[in-house]
Amino acid sequence: MSLLFSPLPLRSLVLRNRLWVSPMCMYSAVDGVPQEWHHTHLAQFASGGAGLIIAEATAVLPEGRISPRDTGLWNDAQRDAWAPIVAAVHARGAHIGVQLAHAGRKASTWWPWAPEQGSVPVSEGGWPTVAPSAIAFEGFAEPAALDAAGIAAVVEGFASAARRALDAGFDVLEIHGAHGYLLHEFLSPLSNHRDDAYGGSLENRARLLLEVTEAVRAVAGEDVPLFVRISATDHAPGGFAAEEAAQVGEWAVARGADLIDVSSGGLVAHQRIDVHPGYQVPLAAAVRRGGRIPSSAVGLLTSGAQAESVLAEGAADAIFAGREWLRDPHFGLRAAHELGDVIAWPDQYLRARWR
Template sequence: MSILFSPLSIRSITVRNRLWVSPMCMYSAVDGVVQEWHHTHLAQFASGGAGLVVAEATAVVPEGRISPRDVGLWNDEQRDAWAPIVEAIHARGAAAGIQLAHAGRKASTWWPWAENRGSVPASDGGWTTTAPSPVAFDGFAPPEELDSDGIDRVVEAFAVSARRALEAGFDVLEIHGAHGYLFHQFLSPLSNLRQDEYGGSLENRARLLLRVVDAVRAAAGDAVPVFVRISATDHADGGFTEQEAAVVGGWATEHGADLIDVSSGGLVAHQKISVFPGYQVPLASTVRQGGRIPVSAVGLITAAEQAEQVLAEGSADAIFAGREWLRDPHFALRAAHELGAEVAWPPQYERAHWH
């Protein structure tokens, strides 16, 4: 039997398979409110057989958005706009997750297809960003250092957004601690130069992330799975390492996280990444610690046999994919066919299954 198409139970939910959709920013919201684009975009993956569909990085406060076009979950209008999307995912048999996020010093930037690059000025709807230290990402405006009250407000914002996500019907909550955004900025000594209890040692640099895990777990209760996405290396000298990531992953699970979603990079412009199929799978294996910590793998996983092998060799417990789902929204149905796994097809599509 295919491991990729075996169910996975986490707390109160059972996900129908282990081929999942990564959160992917669409930069198509209006005032943080999702639009029709998001509905079609996310529901199609559930029709295509995904086990879990995780909605894109969703800002918990306005100043946490990567761009002015990012989605948010800091008010009830945004919550209510998410609800029919969640219903559409559920109606097609998949579980629905959402990635709660704060971009820190990488906020207030232009969306990818804008004519400009770098930070959006206030005159164009931008804002002053915040970070662990007043150190800018290369090419972006310098951020303001978060004080203790500001840190407390971030923790509370994640808790409030988590509650709104549950009210919208989401099954899984993911905390975004990767790709150079706020919690990653705290974790890495390249961006965290603080001298207080949030800087210096790894324990101190992880303190904010773990406080947020505690807060989201408290909001979620005992039934709802909580994931944490981390960048397991900065791909830069002197940065956050995969060995540190394994330690932080262990701490996060002790604080109530159920799975560590292992990615990498995004913190500094001078990162040097060797990209090849499955290039981040060894990082997931390191964080997994021989099976002690549940993890997902991601990163140029584009084929059924490849995904199956990652699970078979014990490198991960589930597979997240991104670009391959954009190329083929029915990636899971195709992968199941290639692996000879029997899965439920939408009855509207069964003629393609049998003929």
Template sequence: MTLLFSPLSIRSATFSNRLWVSPMCMYSAIDGVVQEWHHTHLAQFASGGAGLIVAEATSVTPEGRISPRDTGIWNDQQQDAWAPIVQAIHDRGSLAGIQLAHAGRKASTWWPWADQQGSVAEADGGWRTVAPSAIAFEGFAEPVALDAAGLERIVEGFRTAAQRALDAGFDVLELHGAHGYLLHQFLSPLSNRREDEYGGSLENRARLLLRIVESVRDVAGSDVPIFVRISATDHAEGGFTVAEAAIVAEWAMERGADLIDVSSGGLVAHQKIDVHPGYQVPLAAAVRQDGRIPVAAVGLITTAEQAEQILVEGSADAIFAAREWLRDPHFALRAAHALTADVQWPSQYERARWR
């Protein structure tokens, strides 16, 4: 048995393998409601052998969406639309997760293939964005700095969304604290210039994230795994650092998180990243702290052998992949074939198992 295809248990969840589908935005929702596209898109990964499928960044409030086409889970209609997708994933033998998110100053933007880019004006269906401080992301509209009441609405939004996700049947809750979105904006001194208890020191900059972890754990109880995705570095001078990320990860674990999903970047447009296969794996290893904190690695992980080696060398406990699943929705089955791992295949695909 390979490490990649060995089971992993976290709280009451047991993942059949450690090759998972990372959340990827599809920009195909209507009023935050998932469509048939999402059903087919996510269910196919379960047929392809994924141990866990985490649905895309799903906003906890209307103004938290990255674009007007992003998914949400702040009302009954959205919750009800997610439920059959979760059931389809379960029916095919995988576990289902959802990434709960708020885009902050990077909200109200055009989707990638729109005719224009940048912020969506209110006249075109956009909205005024919020952030830790009134500092715009390069090329986007200036946000409004959140006041005390606004912060409480954010915490309550995550809490309520977590309950809705559980009611829809999701097995795992992931909190999005990466890629320059709201919780990451609070963590980084490049976007957080507050002078209250949510700004300044690392403890203060992490306060909102940690409050949300505690609130979501209260909703989730003792059985449901909670993941936290972080950007372990901003790839920019004066930004959030790997050393700080390791500290925040430990604090999050103390407050109820179970695994840290380690990514990087996304906070500023002037970031400088050396992108190459596995380029974020060393960040995961640093946050993992020699096995003290469970982590998942992500970032141009494209082959079975590469994924297996990451686990063997102790850099991570699980693997999230994204683009490779888009290229091949049966990535896990192909990886099992490449590693000659003896895993359960769908009966319909059994003829492709060995030859």
């Protein structure tokens, strides 16, 4: 058995393998409610051999949506719509989590294929945005700096959304602290110019993320795994860096996180990223710190052999992939076949298992 298709125990769960589906926004919800598209989209990955599927960035508050078409978990109608999707994944033998998110200054934007881009005007269904400081992402509307009451509302929003996620049956909770969204905006000195307890030192800039982690862990109890996704570098001078990410990861684990999902970038438009196969793997290794901080790797990981090598070299404990699952929803079955592993296939697909 390869490392990639060996089980991974996390609290009360035993995930059937370590090849997982990254959260990917579909921009197809209505008033935060997932639709039939989400049901088909997510269930197919379970049939395709994924060990864990993380549903897309799901807003904890209405103003936390990236776009008007984002999914949410700020009300019970959204919770109830997620439940059959979760059940469909379970029926196909996989586990499923949800990424709880607040988009901060990158909220209220048009979806990628909309005829316009940038911020959605309030007159067309958009809303005012918030951030640690009143500094706009390039080309977007200027946000309002969160005050103490606003920060408290964000923490409560994450906790309430976590409770609804568990009621819907999700197995894993992930906090989105990456890609230039609100929690990442607090982490980076490029977007956080506060002079209170939430700005300045790394400890202060990490405060909100850690408060959210503690609040979500309190809701999750002792049995539910909790992940935190971070951008381990801003890919820009003066920004959040890998050494800081490793420290924040250590703090998050001490406050109840079980795994740090390591990505990068997204904070500023002037980022410069050298994109190549496995380009983010060294960041996962840096955060993992020799295995002391459980981590996952992501970023142009497209084959079973490549993913196996990442685990074998000790850079990560699990592999997230995104685009490859979109290209091939049965990536897990293919990767296992490439590695010579015998894993469970859906009975309906057995005729294709060997030849």
